[in-house]
Amino acid sequence: MDAAFTAEQDEIRRTLRDLLAKHSGPGEVRAAVRTAEGHDRALWRRLAQELGLPGLALPDECGGAGCTATELALACEETGRALLPSPLLATAVLAAPLIAALGTPAQRADLLPRIADGVLTAALAVPGGSMAAALGLTADNRTGGWAGGGRAGGVQARQDTGDGGWRLYGEADRVLDGHSAGLLLVAAHAGGYPRSRTLLFLAPAEADGLTRTRLTSMDETRPLARVELRDTPAELLGADDAPDVCGALAATGRTAAAHLAAEAVGAAAGALERTVAYVKEREQFGRAIGSFQAVKHRLADLYVRVEAARSAAYHAAWDPAAGPLALAQALEAARTVAGEAVQLHGGIGFTWEHEAHLYVKRAAGDELLFGPVHRLRDHAAGQAGLFGDVTPGGLVHGVAVR
Numbered sequence: 001m002d003a004a005f006t007a008e009q010d011e012i013r014r015t016l017r018d019l020l021a022k023h024s025g026p027g028e029v030r031a032a033v034r035t036a037e038g039h040d041r042a043l044w045r046r047l048a049q050e051l052g053l054p055g056l057a058l059p060d061e062c063g064g065a066g067c068t069a070t071e072l073a074l075a076c077e078e079t080g081r082a083l084l085p086s087p088l089l090a091t092a093v094l095a096a097p098l099i100a101a102l103g104t105p106a107q108r109a110d111l112l113p114r115i116a117d118g119v120l121t122a123a124l125a126v127p128g129g130s131m132a133a134a135l136g137l138t139a140d141n142r143t144g145g146w147a148g149g150g151r152a153g154g155v156q157a158r159q160d161t162g163d164g165g166w167r168l169y170g171e172a173d174r175v176l177d178g179h180s181a182g183l184l185l186v187a188a189h190a191g192g193y194p195r196s197r198t199l200l201f202l203a204p205a206e207a208d209g210l211t212r213t214r215l216t217s218m219d220e221t222r223p224l225a226r227v228e229l230r231d232t233p234a235e236l237l238g239a240d241d242a243p244d245v246c247g248a249l250a251a252t253g254r255t256a257a258a259h260l261a262a263e264a265v266g267a268a269a270g271a272l273e274r275t276v277a278y279v280k281e282r283e284q285f286g287r288a289i290g291s292f293q294a295v296k297h298r299l300a301d302l303y304v305r306v307e308a309a310r311s312a313a314y315h316a317a318w319d320p321a322a323g324p325l326a327l328a329q330a331l332e333a334a335r336t337v338a339g340e341a342v343q344l345h346g347g348i349g350f351t352w353e354h355e356a357h358l359y360v361k362r363a364a365g366d367e368l369l370f371g372p373v374h375r376l377r378d379h380a381a382g383q384a385g386l387f388g389d390v391t392p393g394g395l396v397h398g399v400a401v402r
Contacts, residue, residue: 001246005074008071009071009074011071011255012056012080013074013392014069015051016053016079018383019051020078020079021082022299023040023064023186024082024084026358030220032085032125033220033221034086037180038084038179038214039084044086044087044118046087046120047104048116048117048119049117049118049120051324052064052095053075053092053125054066054087054088054091054116054117054118054120055092055115055116055117055351056071056072056075056092057069057071057072057092057096057097058086058100058115058116062108062109062112063112063114063116063117063375067257068317069317070314072093072259072317073259073261073313073314074262075088075155076093076260076266077262077263077265077266077313079263080185080262080263080265080266080270080362081245081266081267081270082203082266082270083098083221083270083358083359085220085221087121087122087123087177087180087305088172088196089176089256089263090122090123090176090177090181091114091120091121091123091177092176093161093255093256093259093260094124094176094252094256095115095123095124095183096115096122097138097251097252097255097256098124098200098237098248098249098252099111099115099122099185100112100187101111101251102237102243102248103237103238103253104198104238104239107235107237107238109181109302111202113268115141120183121181122182122185123175123176123177123178123183124187124226125149125178125185125186125187126147126148126175127147127170127171127172127173127174127185127187127188128154128157128173130145130146131369131370131377132143132369132371132375133146133176134146134147134253135249135251135253135256135257136249136250136254136323136348137327137359137376138372138374138375138378139254139375139379140205140379141249147187147188147198148190154172154187155168155169155170155171155172155186155188155189155190155229156169156190157169157189160233163236165233166190166201166233166234166235167232167233167234167238168188168231169229169230169231169237170187170201170229171187171226171227171228171229172186172187173215173224173226173227174215174226174369175212175223175224175225175226176222177223177371178225179212179223180213180223181205182204182205183199183204183205184202184204184205184210185202185226185229185237186200186201186202186203186229187199188234188247194298198246199236199237200236200238200245200247201234201236201237202235203233203234203235207234208232208234209229209232210227210228210230211227211228212225212226213226213228217365218361218364218368219361220263221358221361221362222362222365222369227363243265245293246275251320253323254323254324255320256322257316257322257324257327258317258320258323258326258327259312259321259371260306260327261316261323261327261329261330262313262314262317262332263324264292264333264334264363264366265306265310265332265333265334266393267328267334267363268305268333268334268337268357270307270359270361270395271334271337271338271341271359272299272302272303272337272341274307274341274356275337275340275341276290279295279344280337280346282346295344297339298340302337305336305337306331306337307327308331308333309326309332310377312329312330313330324376324379325376325379325380327376328377328380331370331371332373334359334362335361335363335364335367336362338356338363339360339363341356341359342357375402
């Protein structure tokens with residue numbers, strides 16, 4: 001593995017950082033999340049049209065830039081540093097890879113160029129509100145527990161005998177950017193009980209019977225919505241020969257974990273940079289508090305955490321199989337750094353209006369959506385066969401299992 005970045009990759013990072021420094025400060029972030037869309041539409045257009053952000057990892061024939069996951073990870077790191085509210089994660093990291101993997105040639109030709117241009121945004125709606133389980137990050141998504149199942153629960157799909165189309169009925173909670181996306185990818189049960197199978201369907205925002213309600217979320221920079229479907233017409237994503245939806249979701253989850261890890265590292269680095277700048281200016285007993293040895297030690301520990309998480313995130317961008325573990329490390333680093341940022345800012349850091357709380361809420365909100373950390377690690381350990389088959393009465397690290 002060559003850990004050095006190319007000149008093009010460094011340029012992507014530099015250009016994006018400069019643009020976000022001018023247009024996505026704490027004040028602009030707070031203003032953007034209070035809009036109806038939950039993000040700055042003008043800034044999103046610039047990111048899409050001038051930098052090609054949503055199409056970075058899409059192939060040339062789909063209107064994208066033909067770059068790799070590494071370029072998109074670097075972009076996510078910079079958007080995380082600025083806590084940028086945007087449809088990038090929901091559209092480019094979650095929805096676009098699923099369309100590319102499962103869509104028919106006609107669907108890919110119709111949807112992916114518009115996504116790459118930033119004209120179309122998309123959101124993945126999974127029932128039960130368990131995005132991490134649906135993506136195979138915290139559990140085996142082939143069990144179907146995340147999707148409801150049985151005669152009730154989740155979203156049900158039935159084929160319309162008239163035109164051969166599909167109709168959806170049910171609801172999904174905590175859909176990332178679900179209130180503003182122009183297209184919804186809805187995971188739904190089809191085939192009836194007990195032969196139910198999970199498929200993905202395309203539902204445009206203006207579809208009949210579709211209701212979207214923006215929810216109050218802990219992290220305002222991650223807008224969440226409740227999606228209700230009442231006999232809503234939808235199009236099956238892919239052909240009728242039962243594509244491997246769970247496999248595609250799991251593959252997307254591994255890559256998404258790498259991008260989420262990079263974004264969390266960016267947020268942790270942003271919080272640390274602001275804290276270092278503050279302790280250089282804040283004086284106590286006639287000297288900057290950053291000159292105190294205890295403060296230096298705490299900051300050094302945080303720096304090591306951030307750099308270790310960054311290394312793991314970069315490795316995961318190269319090898320997505322390492323994505324879930326990199327995400328666990330990055331989420332833990334973001335949580336720790338954000339908490340220490342509040343502490344080291346002293347009394348002002350505890351005020352709700354201070355920007356340190358934006359990082360605290362981002363760290364907590366991401367772990368609720370894509371964690372928790374211990375489940376990410378537990379599932380990764382189980383997949384790797386780290387502990388093997390443990391029978392009652394056996395030993396794990398010398399401890400008897402009852």
